[in-house]
Amino acid sequence: MKYRFTHWENGDITPQRTLTLSADAAVTATYAVMTKRLTFASTPIGVQAVVNGQTITAGQSIDLPEGTQVTIIVPGEVSV
Amino acid sequence: MKWQFNHWENGDVNVEHVVTLAGDMTLTAYYEEAVQSVSLVVTSSPIAVKVTVDGYEYDTSTPITLQPGNHTIVAPSNAVSGSDIYNFKQWNDDGSTNPTKLINLTADAVVACTYQIQVVPPGKGSIGIHAFLDLTEIIAPYEIVETATTGNTPAIVELTVGNYTVKVTYGSETKTLPITIIDGQNIRLDFQFTTTPPPPGFDPSILILIGIAAAATVL
Numbered sequence: 001m002k003y004r005f006t007h008w009e010n011g012d013i014t015p016q017r018t019l020t021l022s023a024d025a026a027v028t029a030t031y032a033v034m035t036k037r038l039t040f041a042s043t044p045i046g047v048q049a050v051v052n053g054q055t056i057t058a059g060q061s062i063d064l065p066e067g068t069q070v071t072i073i074v075p076g077e078v079s080v
Numbered sequence: 081m082k083w084q085f086n087h088w089e090n091g092d093v094n095v096e097h098v099v100t101l102a103g104d105m106t107l108t109a110y111y112e113e114a115v116q117s118v119s120l121v122v123t124s125s126p127i128a129v130k131v132t133v134d135g136y137e138y139d140t141s142t143p144i145t146l147q148p149g150n151h152t153i154v155a156p157s158n159a160v161s162g163s164d165i166y167n168f169k170q171w172n173d174d175g176s177t178n179p180t181k182l183i184n185l186t187a188d189a190v191v192a193c194t195y196q197i198q199v200v201p202p203g204k205g206s207i208g209i210h211a212f213l214d215l216t217e218i219i220a221p222y223e224i225v226e227t228a229t230t231g232n233t234p235a236i237v238e239l240t241v242g243n244y245t246v247k248v249t250y251g252s253e254t255k256t257l258p259i260t261i262i263d264g265q266n267i268r269l270d271f272q273f274t275t276t277p278p279p280p281g282f283d284p285s286i287l288i289l290i291g292i293a294a295a296a297t298v299l
Contacts, residue, residue, distance in 0.1 A: 036101045041108040044083060049109065058109075068101045074109045076085045076095050 002066050003031035035063040038070060046080040049073060083111035119188040120144045122153055127161040127195055130217065137219050148185050155179040155193050158236040160208035160268045165236055166195035198266075200238065205261035208268045209235040211250055211286050213275065218250065220284035235288055247289040251275040251282060 007013045009028040019027070040049050042058035049055070050073045051062055064070065087093045089108040097107065122131050124140040131138055132154045138144055157179050158167045168179045172192040183191065200206055211218040222235050239261045247256045248271045255271045278284065 037104040038101055039104075039106040041106055043108065043110045047109055047111065049107075064101050066101060066103075069098065070101050070107075071096065071098050072107055073096045074085060077114060078083050078085075078111065079081065080083065 002034040004034045006032045034066045036066045082114035084114040086110045086112045121190045123192045129159045131155045153181045165198040169194045169196045205265040206238045211271045222286035224288045249287040
């Protein structure tokens with residue numbers, strides 16, 4: 001799983017930080033999982049699919065961690 | 081409207097599709113209009129006959145799979161069963177006496193027709209001519225020279241009592257048979273042809289010549 005730096009404990013969002021150590025100190029860098037956007041489309045429109053167990057309708061998107069193995073299942077026959 | 085899954089954007093034809101999310105991506109499922117089908121059964125009574133539906137021949141009581149929509153059923157104008165001749169009487173649903181029926185199918189359907197036995201007038205008999213190709217009855221337009229009537233085999237010809245020679249031509253093949261018509265008798269004549277396969281553009285017409293036989297050739 002890939003992570004992306006988001007901020008320091010002081011709110012600084014710049015990955016590079018300079019500080020003067022005048023006493024004991026703890027610094028915390030926060031990372032978040034990197035996601036990618038999966039969009040489902042269909043022809044004709046309106047078809048529903050199940051993406052890793054989650055139902056979405058054509059035209060909708062879902063954000064998932066980058067590198068995720070995605071299993072998408074659509075119905076063999078639809079009435080729309 | 082019903083749609084049948086066809087493929088994914090990468091050509092995968094399975095409804096279950098597996099990918100690794102390496103970047104933003106769009107997965108597209110493509111569907112095609114589902115081809116719907118309905119069943120048609122044509123029945124006939126009191127005898128079984130061969131009918132054509134959209135030009136293809138079927139035995140009555142055989143389920144036929146068709147797409148919804150308009151179709152043309154053609155029942156033979158007459159048919160021979162044993163030594164009896166039957167004439168088309170009507171379609172039972174609407175009473176139509178036209179052997180050709182147009183039907184709009186929206187669901188499974190059974191269409192029934194009725195035949196009635198032909199009564200041969202005194203002093204007359206009849207022949208029913210059936211032409212076969214590899215044991216399959218030839219359904220083709222025919223022409224009877226004397227009356228210039230056209231239709232499909234079997235050809236039913238009513239004749240006065242007497243002796244005749246029947247000549248049937250299919251393509252380049254000709255078959256000849258002497259017959260004797262007896263009062264009230266119906267005769268079934270089967271002719272087997274071997275013109276296989278009919279070449280492209282082959283005229284499927286059957287020519288039937290009926291001539292009065294010379295006394296010396298009468299059986």
